[in-house]
Amino acid sequence: MTDLLQIVASGIAVGSFYALMGLSMVLIYKTSEVINFAQGEMALASVYFTYFILTARHVPFYLAFPAALAFSVFLGFFLEFAVLRRAKEPNVLGMIIITIGIEMILLGLVSWKFGADPKTLPFPVSPYGSVTIGEIFLSSLEVLTFFVAIVIMLGLFLFLRFTRFGVAMKATQQNPVAARLMGIRTKRILLVTWGISSLVGCVAGLLIAPGTMQPYMMWDPMLKGFAAAVLGGMTSLPGSVAGAYIIGIVENLFGGYISIEFKSVVAFFIIVLALCFRPSGLFARHYVKKV
């Protein structure tokens, strides 16, 4: 029984990473229908920026962290403004290719600058210190991640529900043309969405980095986050969070009881099965496009 609880608890901890990445992808998909494959590498760039100012410029951590968040927001702004907005006659596939291109550029720049060898990010919360809850052991970083994920989810929920800007974002998502006629600056909405999404991704990256930090560290969380978002329905924020926890837990259960080797692919198997029954994800309404 303790075993099972431990596995589920670690699953929830891993799920928190996926949830953050999933949230950041859903934010962008919701407002602009772009699947942002560059999400992981945007976070990667922010993480390495933090590493750079911490180690080479010796900025104290309480300044470096806000600086990293600001950097990630500006990175999001910049990419939307300089690249995505310039696309002529965008279609879904073209947008995917553009974001994959951005991903490659960022990955290339980061690994050109810092090399492929693993680094350690000086982080105030150690990934090795542990917290005991009953008979379950979790690292203090995992506990922190869990709470940060909860705070960000709540924050996003309140932001979208109760602020003017959040409501404007929802309106843009539902009908861009009508939103523009009502006086919403849809372009600015997209810009800010990219900023926020990059911020959420950066938080996820900073929480992953103390455990493992090398140029490919964001691939797996990004793909799993995407998978979680798809499982949840790609347009629903709570859906993507639920999907992330489902994936985290099932993955850990599978790894613990059946086969550790196939642990990383079982998530995709579940998704294909789930999508066969609910083609638009578990928590989203199914739309059929009009002819």
Place this chain on the structure above:
Amino acid sequence: MDIKRDYYEDVRFFQSGVAVFWFAALLTFLAFYPFLFKNYYVYVANYMAINVIVAIGLNILVGYTGLISLGHAGFFAIGAYGTVVLMSRFHFPFFAALLLAALFAALFGFLLGLPALRLEGPYLSIATLGFGLTITKVIGRIPFFGGRQGLHAPPLVIGPWHLDTDRKFYYLVILVTLILAAAARNLIKTKVGRAFVAIRDADVAAETLGVNLLIYKTLAFAVSAFYAGIAGGLYAFVLRFIEPEMFSLLMSIIFLAMIVVGGLGSILGAVAGACLLSWLDLELRNILSIPYLGTWLEHLSKSYFSITGVSNIQFIIYGFIMVLIMVFEPLGIYGFWLRTKRYWKTWPF
């Protein structure tokens, strides 16, 4: 000028005499290519031709049928492993092994096409992506397929010929590529091809007009997987060694990038994109030996970046090409070609 007067003019293999001339010129060039260039460039041509096959197959799925696949490296791996295993463990002759492996890939394509009936956009991309990742995991796990160590390709003997050098292998690859390219071009002109295009433009409308989505969507996947399977089988003999790590997600992404850069929904575009990206892939691996640019990059790396990570410039260039082409010309290289042609047709107006 080129106004089509009847249906048969539209489906003709050669649209005009000029096309016949250029095709003949291309054939002659391809026939004498190994005599004109160094050994390394023959290897480059083989590599390109294989990517051309995959790109054409993927374009049938993505460009013509409007579905998406981020798992084509999986079909490629099935083709490669199938061919090598059938030849070395069951002593099949080459062509039988290649065909059987490609048909096996097509079977997997059909199976992957079944969930694709209900999925689209991000949902389909995650399903195919999962397939691609799973296949390499499974192959890497089974000792019969060489496990993580990989497999060596057996010597390639077809009838009296022993294809042991890149030059000899070149003719086989080019022949297969030409046949498959012609087949794809004709497929698009038939009822099946028109059904694919109808599905791309509006699948509900296509279904209303009597296109059976179950058959045609799975068929698109199967045909596309067949092409990838054939290419994979040939790829195993170009490299002479295969291991599961090669068939990564990055490979699937590059395949997709080839057809998007080349131009969706056109055979010529797929060929151009595949040639450009695979040439760049090989050329950028030793970027520091390019004259002038190499020394400048070395200097740049030493003063601002790191010299250990210099091979990653490849990704940066790749990324810029993908972004720039998509931003400025959504139809890719083929779009540039169409615009140039139109410009000269009415020149100087």
